[in-house]
Amino acid sequence: MERIDCEVKNYDWGKKGADSVVAHVFQAGHPHVPIDPNRPYAELWMGTHPDGPAVIRSTGRKLSTHIVETEAGDNNNNLKKNRQELHLAFIQKLMSIQRTLSLQVHPTKEEAEWLHEQDPIHYPDRNHKPELAFALTRFELLCGFRPAQEIALNMRTFPELCVIMGVKNCKEFCELAQEEQRNAKTLKECLKRCIKSMLDMQVNQPRKVVEQLESMYYTINRQNVRGCLLEETVDVMNRTHDEFPGDVGCFAPLYVNHMILEPGECCYYGAGEIHAYLSGECIECVGCSNNTIRAALTPKYIDRENLVKILNYRMTKPDFYLVHPETLAQFPHVEQYAPDCKDFTLHQIKISRPTSSSTTFSLPTLSCGSILIVIEGSAHLDEPQTSNRQRAARGDIIYIPPSTEVRFIDVEERVLAYRTFSYEEGPDHESRSEAAKATLEYRKGNGIVPDSIVNQHVDKRPFNRLIMSESEKHDFMFDPEMEADGFL
Incomplete structure (x- = not known):
């Protein structure tokens, strides 16, 4: 076994200085490094991913190189000869969150490979990114679409949501939700139209989004209208509006589950699940990837078309995402x-x-x-x-x-x-440096994941082809630090 040194990420959404568990834990392992009270300490990455590779303390060698040199035995000679690095399948992270991260989703492996080929600037990895969050302190997040009946109740309670999602779409959704089991497939298709309408309005009619948000917050805070919102969720909505005024993502708690994990509780979500971290400290385990498709609550690149297409539109209670512990018999x-x-x-x-x-x-x-x-x-x-x-x-x-x-x-x-x-072999990142040098001039096709790839993993979910206009394509170079998950 080897002691390793790992990288701290100072993203803006992290807790600052002594308020950050990341800062305290990192300093405990590096006593010579002072804590800057004005600097956010958001994440401590533990893994081999190129955006934050661990190194062996005694040698200064990257862990991924150390694995090749020490673990590629007789059965892996060909692999050892052909690759300079071997990666773990995961990144373990310690996170300290002060501000809301982006509303986002992650692709499947097949979708990630396709996105990387089309747009290596915004999708630098070929791998998927399932995520697990284990709460060290009270930990809040948005995760997964609410049950259909809850979404329908909030549509009826807050007409502003219907304006944003499309009045016709919401009327149809409420009717379908009355017989949810029989209309499950059609209900998902309708929710998809609601989400697309909402994201399109942010781009095409931003002033209208601002007006509807102002009206909704007046209804919530002055008239005490709640729908199915708990007081804790109202607090989240007010905080999000302060952080991202005029952002359509402020509507998200009306249709996305608000989860509060107490210390020791754990949740997991895979590809296609909408989510956003809100506050608290956690141990996070993710697939060895930095691919993120953002919807809102961020100034960064937003890929509306691919997000609408890749979402799985599962509507369920938050308990669905909980992971319960198993005590190992010989290791109490x-x-x-x-x-x-x-x-x-x-x-x-x-x-x-x-x-x-x-x-x-x-x-x-x-x-x-x-x-x-x-x-x-x-x-x-x-x-x-x-x-x-x-x-x-x-x-x-x-x-x-x-x-x-x-x-x-x-x-x-x-x-x-x-x-x-993990018993899985990690992804091959050796081509990643070349992808990072690419420009959007190399983009192939229209940049939208084909139906044939999406439908492999979403159980007969029909999708219409969506085309990204040239005006929506960003022309800046990929920066791993900037594009890292949730950086604001």
């Missing part, structure tokens, strides 16, 4: 969070200070590489089969190679740690 101090996703599994490790200093706490031996971060406490990680022993205290991040037996020893303070792993 380890809880496993394993969503329906091959790209990552998360282990939470909680160890109370033992009565005897000789007590050991073994971790599962995995046939794949993993990354472990200590959030609280002080101990050591020991390899019983070797003399390798690493300090494991707050802020320490350790890469554990495949088939390595490790255990916590010398526990001095209660330990809280998180370990992410």
Whole structure:
């Protein structure tokens, strides 16, 4: 096992200075680095992705290079010869969120590959990006479309939403929602038209969006009209309006679930799910990708057509997205969070200070590489089969190679740690640097994902072809730091 140094992202939406858990945890592992009270500390990336690669502390070599040099054995000689780096399938992140991130969605692998070929500037990766969020503090997010009955209630309660989504569309939606099971497919098609109308209005009639937002907020705050909104959701809407005045994304809590995760709760969503993080701290596990299709609540590139097409339009209660822990029989101090996703599994490790200093706490031996971060406490990680022993205290991040037996020893303070792993091989990013040099002059076709690719994974979801006009294509170069997920 090796101690690794990882990269902090200072995105504007992050908590500043001493208010950020990211800042405190990072400084604990790097005592010589002071915390800047005026700087946001948004994310700590732990993985091999080119936008934030981990390095081996003892050698300064990138972790992806270290894996090639130390783990590509006899069965992988051809792979070792042909590739200079091998990537993990995941990125583990620590996040501290002060301001709302963009309303967004992520593509499937097939959609990501197609988007990358068409537009490597805005879609620099060929990989998908499923996401898991484990709450360290009270953590708020928008995730997935509300149940149809709730959306219909808010349409009837707030006429401003109908103006934005199209009065005819909303009337049809409310009628279809009365017999939701029988009309499930048609209901999704209608919701799609509602979303398209709303996003188009932001571009074509921005003043009308402002007027409808002003009217809606008067109805909510002066007349105390609620629909199916809880008071916590009203607070979110007011905060979002302060951060993004005039943005059509301010309507999102009317049709997207507002989830509040308490510490220790966890949620997961895959490709095609609309979402936006709002506030709090979490451990996040994502596929090794930086592809994001944005809808609103951001000054960055918004790809309306592909977003409308790729959304899955699932309407369900927020409980659908929760991931429940599994305690491992032989490891009572380890809880496993394993969503329906091959790209990552998360282990939470909680160890109370033992009565005897000789007590050991073994971790599962995995046939794949993993990354472990200590959030609280002080101990050591020991390899019983070797003399390798690493300090494991707050802020320490350790890469554990495949088939390595490790255990916590010398526990001095209660330990809280998180370990992410995957048995999948990570994506090949070696062509990514060339893609980053490309310009939109190389764009092929109209930049809209074909029906044949979208329909592979969305269960008979029909889509109409949408064409992006030349005036909507941005002409700036891709900047990994700027385009990273959620940067505002």
